[in-house]
Amino acid sequence: MSSETSAKVIIPAGRIDPFEQSIPNLQVSSELLGWKQLKAARVSLSGREMIQPPLTHHALVLFLHPPEKLEVRYAGVKRQTAPFAGTVSVVPAGSSVGWRWKGRKDSLHVYLPPELISRVASEAFDLDSNRLPTPSLDCLDAPQLLTAMLAVENELLAQGMGGPLAAESLANMLAVYLIRHLLAPARLPSGPYGILPPKRFRAVVEYIMENLESKLTLEQLAAVTHLSPYHFARLFKATTGLPPHQYVIVRRVERAKHLLQQKGADLSMVEVALRVGFSDQSQFTHHFKRIVGATPGQFRNSARIA
Numbered sequence: 001m002s003s004e005t006s007a008k009v010i011i012p013a014g015r016i017d018p019f020e021q022s023i024p025n026l027q028v029s030s031e032l033l034g035w036k037q038l039k040a041a042r043v044s045l046s047g048r049e050m051i052q053p054p055l056t057h058h059a060l061v062l063f064l065h066p067p068e069k070l071e072v073r074y075a076g077v078k079r080q081t082a083p084f085a086g087t088v089s090v091v092p093a094g095s096s097v098g099w100r101w102k103g104r105k106d107s108l109h110v111y112l113p114p115e116l117i118s119r120v121a122s123e124a125f126d127l128d129s130n131r132l133p134t135p136s137l138d139c140l141d142a143p144q145l146l147t148a149m150l151a152v153e154n155e156l157l158a159q160g161m162g163g164p165l166a167a168e169s170l171a172n173m174l175a176v177y178l179i180r181h182l183l184a185p186a187r188l189p190s191g192p193y194g195i196l197p198p199k200r201f202r203a204v205v206e207y208i209m210e211n212l213e214s215k216l217t218l219e220q221l222a223a224v225t226h227l228s229p230y231h232f233a234r235l236f237k238a239t240t241g242l243p244p245h246q247y248v249i250v251r252r253v254e255r256a257k258h259l260l261q262q263k264g265a266d267l268s269m270v271e272v273a274l275r276v277g278f279s280d281q282s283q284f285t286h287h288f289k290r291i292v293g294a295t296p297g298q299f300r301n302s303a304r305i306a
Helices: 116-125 141-158 161-183 200-211 218-225 231-239 244-260 271-275 281-292 296-305
Strands: 008-010 026-027 039-046 049-052 059-067 070-073 078-080 086-089 097-102 102-114 136-141
Touching: 026 141, 039 086, 039 141, 049 244, 059 141, 059 161, 078 136, 086 141, 097 116, 102 116, 102 141, 102 161, 116 161, 116 231, 141 161, 161 218, 161 231, 161 244, 200 218, 200 231, 200 244, 218 231, 218 244, 244 271, 244 281, 244 296, 271 281, 281 296
Parallel strands: 008 049
Antiparallel strands: 026 039, 039 102, 049 097, 059 086, 059 102, 070 078, 070 097, 086 136
């Protein structure tokens, strides 16, 4: 690597959790959002050298605003030119990385646990995870992966408005796209298709409606249908036209509408939000207005006038 640098950050050695490292100029992260299957952070940095120790997670780095110059080395990758905006690099868990760049670099870092990749490889593609190639990719131009990464960024910037269920769905989606690129151009085995059987669909809808106020997870919903999280999410969307987390949000808004229309009930917006499963009033108002086209307060006033 060249000697040109304006600042130097040395991160302590040792395999560590992504959020145990010191991340300078961190704009926003998922550390306090309660996400389990993925971690994410958006970073903006100017000309630096960084020696990053091996992490416990696979790291997917989306270059939002590439620097003027970039040199990077990790797990067989050696790059000495700046990447294009919108490309994604994948650093395998356990790999040390050397970064050096000039100019501003804006990037989104998404971290996936290796066990998630192994589980999805087994459940979605009937693959032996031990035979998967090392997930080491350099500046990949992949529209589907980019779309999923941007969805993570949107959820991150919205401070987790979709809740943990949305984060789980995005983690599974990223795992699927990553495995597809790891195995390309090899042909992937096809997974099951179709829709949820009526009995299983009724069971999971009943479970959702009985537990709307709880922090529902993809694993909980999948367990009701006796399917893996990946297969459940795929069949559920084919059945309803919505991913599980979006379906849950719609049901929560519908219940909120019912509470707001009740005569004689003067619940505060915070009380309504908590009763239907939203973590706070801001999250409740955001989704209610997006789906209904009016704020909860406007909707209640209209209902009272009618």
